[in-house]
Amino acid sequence: MAFQSKQPVPVFPLPGVVLFPGVELPLHVFELRYRTLVREALAGERLIALALLLPGWEQDYHGSPEYHPLGCIARIDEVTWLPDDCYHLRLLGLSRARLGRRVREFPYRAVRAQELPQEPFTEDDALLQIERRALIEAATRCARLAEAAGETPWAIDETLGFESLVNMLCMGLAVAPEQKLDLLGMDSVLERARRAREVMEEQLLHADRGRAQGGERN
Numbered sequence: 001m002a003f004q005s006k007q008p009v010p011v012f013p014l015p016g017v018v019l020f021p022g023v024e025l026p027l028h029v030f031e032l033r034y035r036t037l038v039r040e041a042l043a044g045e046r047l048i049a050l051a052l053l054l055p056g057w058e059q060d061y062h063g064s065p066e067y068h069p070l071g072c073i074a075r076i077d078e079v080t081w082l083p084d085d086c087y088h089l090r091l092l093g094l095s096r097a098r099l100g101r102r103v104r105e106f107p108y109r110a111v112r113a114q115e116l117p118q119e120p121f122t123e124d125d126a127l128l129q130i131e132r133r134a135l136i137e138a139a140t141r142c143a144r145l146a147e148a149a150g151e152t153p154w155a156i157d158e159t160l161g162f163e164s165l166v167n168m169l170c171m172g173l174a175v176a177p178e179q180k181l182d183l184l185g186m187d188s189v190l191e192r193a194r195r196a197r198e199v200m201e202e203q204l205l206h207a208d209r210g211r212a213q214g215g216e217r218n
Contacts, residue, residue: 003047003073003075003094003095003097003115005045005047005073005113006045007044007045008103008104008110008111008112008113009047009048009049009073009097009099009110009111009112009113010037010040010041010047010048010049010104010108010109010110011048011049011051011067011071011099011108011109011110011111012027012034012037012048012049012050012051012108013051013052013053013057013065013067013109014050014051014052014053015052015053015057015177016052016177017050017052017177018050018052018072018171018177018180018181018184019050019071019072019074019091019093019171020072020093020167020168020170020171020183020184021072021093021094021095021096021163021164021167022092022093022160022161022163022164022167022168023092023093023164023167023168023171024077024090024091024092024093025050025074025090025091025092025093026088026089026090026091027088027089027090027091028086028087028088028089029086029087029088029089030084030086032107033107033108034108035085035086035087036107036108037107037108038076038079038087038089041076042076042079046075046076047073047074047075047076047094048073048074048076048091049071049072049073049074049097049099049111049113050071050072050073050074050091050093051067051068051071051099052067052068052071052177052178052181053065053066053067053068054066054067054068064105064109067099068181069098069099069100070096070097070098070099070116070181070184070185071096071097071099071113072093072094072095072096072097072184073093073094073095073096073097073113073115074091074092074093074094075091075092075094076089076090076091077090077091077092078090093167095115095116095117096115096116096118096184096185097113097114097115097116098113098114098116099111099113100112100113100114116187117187118163118187118188118189119187119188119189119190121162121188121189121190123161123162127190128162128190131190131193131194131197132162132165132193134197135165135166135169135193135196135197135200136156136158136165138197138200138201138204139154139156139169139200140156141200141204142154142200142203142204143156145204145207154168154169154172156169162189162193163189166189166192166193166196167192169196169200170183170184170192170196173196173199173200174203175199179199183195183196
């Protein structure tokens with residue numbers, strides 16, 4: 001998905017959240033500056049840039065904490081205005097973007113954003129199909145493991161296109177947000193899929209070893 005904007009894009013920086021193109025994100029907005037952002041975005045192109053806050057953001061959260069320059073442009077697809085003047089949003093990630101020159105600082109920041117295109121691929125590519133099957137298999141095993149542990153397993157929608165499937169699974173990985181940002185920064189969706197699968201397989205191997213060690217102790 002691509003975005004086209006003639007205007008500066010407002011930045012919504014968050015701790016611990018990395019949005020990927022093609023993935024939906026529910027968001028509750030309660031701070032005054034970001035409620036203002038939402039109102040002005042709705043009156044314009046309905047676009048915002050989701051950015052990951054840099055470590056140490058707690059020291060200046062109510063000021064202007066710094067964020068990573070790599071982010072995701074999102075469109076506000078649904079909005080619910082609440083009686084306390086807060087908002088529930090449903091965002092859809094559109095495109096990876098480099099968040100560049102700031103053109104506004106108060107009450108929220110807005111930047112010139114440059115889209116970062118992905119390397120082209122075709123859904124019927126043989127290597128892609130092999131990786132797709134391996135990724136789904138690893139994700140299915142991780143979902144079963146989560147369910148067995150009493151956790152909520154992620155939903156795996158096998159009908160999705162390759163990029164949307166990969167990005168959905170990347171966003172759901174149980175890893176540090178900086179690792180997700182590294183995945184978002186990959187220009188190749190196929191390489192992103194491989195790395196996400198490797199992470200899942202490492203987690204499954206760790207879980208298998210833990211079960212084996214527990215059995216030996218028993």
